[in-house]
Amino acid sequence: MGDDLRSLGRDGDLRAIRAMLSAMRDVPAVVDELERQDATTRAVAFRSLPKDLAVAVFEDFDPSLQSDLITELREDAGDLILALDPDDRAGVLGELPASVVRRLLTGLDPDERAKTTALLGYPPGSVGRRMTPNVVTLPAGLSVGQALERVRALEPGAETIYTLAVVDPTRHLLGVVSLRRLMITSPTTDLSEITREPIQVSATDGQEEASRVVRDHGAVAVPVVDDENRMLGLFTVDDAMRVLEHEESEDIARTGGAEPLSKPYLATSVFGLVRSRIMWLLILVVAAMLTVNVLDYFEDTLTEVVSLALFVPFLIGTGGNAGAQAATTVVRAMAVGDAQLRDLGRVVGKEVVTGMLLGIGLGCVGFVAASIIVGTSVATVVALALVIVCTLATTAGSLTPMLARSAGVDPAVVSAPFITTFVDASGLIVYFLIARAVLGV
């Protein structure tokens, strides 16, 4: 179907595109289909959508694609921007050049403009950017019945009404009450009796951190406050889920030694893919030159016992795999909060022992295999080297991401590929030193 749509887009047959897209079951299906297209087809197809569907689809797009579309749809962009909630709007505007942002903001009414610029005032990546300011707050002192009246009156302008913030006259957050609780309580009860202490986040908190709070508490939404505990908005579970998905994609890309893509895969050009990877590859290539120098240094040993060379890729490949296992496990444990900086000693201790045990197991296998091919003396060198290389690999694999975190660097960035490169170079040194000792060359 993707290819059909692309050829329809090229032919500009708007009626056929509109028919095809409107036959799709629901908004996510249309979003999915459009995200698979190149930029031109996407714009053509998007223009052909009925107005209501277009707004709903636009809301669900990845922010990078939203800003692409706004650039494409110059004249119609104002309507789309107007249709978004303030938090989503801030997300799109954050990706656009300042001149375009100014033009678009001018098209908003003063109230919407104020809300949007307020959100844009928070640092990128903070909850402030992702919260919704369209919430229902309840002044303390109301009865449950009065509170329900207020919820009904303010509902049309609110993004969610399932979590209600109770505030004092200067908007300081006193607590929260769920719509559920409000519903089942007698209308004459005082609101304060069912108000509970809030789980809250600060507007300058990171989005990932706040999303984990939402998930760990199974919350539908959490209040966002400023430094003085004044209620600013709500951070909702649907936004939290998106943030977590985005962060996971970022971690996974970095685990593979690449920068995260800014757009969905199929919407990314070949040059976008090259750009996301070339920098890390170049850094790794420079690091890999270390292995050339190590081998150059041991060239005499190598010339004397050429069969040592046979096991070089085997040895460093296995070390790299053991290191990658340790690194991905530890990076993940830190990401989900299972391991923290204060656990450094326990984590590295576990990994040293694990690496040693794995090395002994693999060393036995390696010894048998190498004995058959090159005899027991080189096989002894290979087996001993495997034990040390595996231990080195799991140690580096656990230590590096934890040290990165303590230095404020994303642990995923320095994981597998970096550790592999380090293990390659140090593993070769170990291998040749053992070879010299055992073989007496």
Next chain:
Amino acid sequence: MGDDLRSLGRDGDLRAIRAMLSAMRDVPAVVDELERQDATTRAVAFRSLPKDLAVAVFEDFDPSLQSDLITELREDAGDLILALDPDDRAGVLGELPASVVRRLLTGLDPDERAKTTALLGYPPGSVGRRMTPNVVTLPAGLSVGQALERVRALEPGAETIYTLAVVDPTRHLLGVVSLRRLMITSPTTDLSEITREPIQVSATDGQEEASRVVRDHGAVAVPVVDDENRMLGLFTVDDAMRVLEHEESEDIARTGGAEPLSKPYLATSVFGLVRSRIMWLLILVVAAMLTVNVLDYFEDTLTEVVSLALFVPFLIGTGGNAGAQAATTVVRAMAVGDAQLRDLGRVVGKEVVTGMLLGIGLGCVGFVAASIIVGTSVATVVALALVIVCTLATTAGSLTPMLARSAGVDPAVVSAPFITTFVDASGLIVYFLIARAVLGV
């Protein structure tokens, strides 16, 4: 604090443990602290918790730790099991031996037992296991006012009331209505006027798939139906978030060439870590023996030009990195639905071109570096090999996970480490063939 708690646990100072844990802000903090302990400390500390807190903490535990605890707390386990919602209960029981399950089920009242065994009847990993059967259904034909009455009456037994299912007399799902909509509509309106078509999942659908439906629609809960469209329960957003977190952990572990851990990292023993990794390492070791054979085959060439050996780790390391980048990108794109099987041609096409461009860039860098160390003739071999190896690597990196998916295997399993091993062996063949051609040896 973790270490303090451990030493307190060893000393069995229950009062101090209780004081320390109750000083913690909230349930997730206690859960977090306990998940970092070894099994014995965890059981001692858990016993010391006040009843209410214990139940709340138990509900939030990882299912594997829940079943551990139940085994430890034989006599008290019945109360904990009773306190859980049926879906969480099915999750724990699914991890316990059948004899223990029978004993625990006997302790439940007939109604709870029936609900729990019904959930246990769905296949592991299906939404049926994770849905809550404790929902409020609204018979079609009610007015909005009557519906609200019914919600108020049934609320105490329901897990959520924000999504309400409208059903016919034989429980066929007709639609859903949100509590929000119900709240703001005039009580005399007919319920059918505000009932909308449901986004629903089937009880036998996979949990991951259903969780993505919840996330993509920004839903608070979706109805779960049987084959005949009869309403069975609701799948809620908090469960969806947990499922997604679990699946991501699994994907990440497999990307690193390890089996996912069944418990939080710090609660996993060294033997648990070894077990999760040794099998894949052994498989990879056997595969890596290929490289030994390739080098053995080309030993004459190697003996004649020993400086070729210097670049072996450099070449295959770089190829491995390029392959890992492609593999993690494509595995992630498939996981989030950005790339599907029908896109095979587009994806592999993109990666072939990307690999070639990366290879040309790195080949230039490699040529300059190698020229300095060993002269231009070997440098030419290295540069040409880099171009081909990078192309091979990104091609294999994209093709393998997609073929795995089409064969019904988790793409993450066959990603980076497997591709690296394949690229190692084929890269060496390319390298030596080019060397023979260029150097005439």
